[in-house]
Amino acid sequence: MLRQRPHRTARNVLLHPALGWFALAALYFAGCVLNFMLSMSTARVWPLVLSGTLGVIAALCVFAAGRSLRR
Structure with a gap:
C-alpha cells in the first residue's frame, strides 16, 4: 500500500535553511536596483560601483541558497 506524503506546513517552509539566504x-x-536607478539619475560613478557590488553579493546569496537546497 502506498504511504501518504507528508504535507508541507507554513512552519516547515519558514524554517527551511534556504529561505534566509533567498530573503537576504x-x-x-x-538595493542593487535602487542604486542603479540613483546612478542613472545622477552623474556620479559611486552608485554604479555600489550597485555592481550589491549585485555580486546577491548572486553569492542565491548560490549559497542553492547549496543549502541540495543538502
Missing part, C-alpha cells in the same frame, strides 16, 4: 538575496537585489 532579495534585499541585496533591491
Whole structure:
C-alpha cells in the first residue's frame, strides 16, 4: 500500500535553511536596483560601483541558497 506524503506546513517552509539566504538575496537585489536607478539619475560613478557590488553579493546569496537546497 502506498504511504501518504507528508504535507508541507507554513512552519516547515519558514524554517527551511534556504529561505534566509533567498530573503537576504532579495534585499541585496533591491538595493542593487535602487542604486542603479540613483546612478542613472545622477552623474556620479559611486552608485554604479555600489550597485555592481550589491549585485555580486546577491548572486553569492542565491548560490549559497542553492547549496543549502541540495543538502
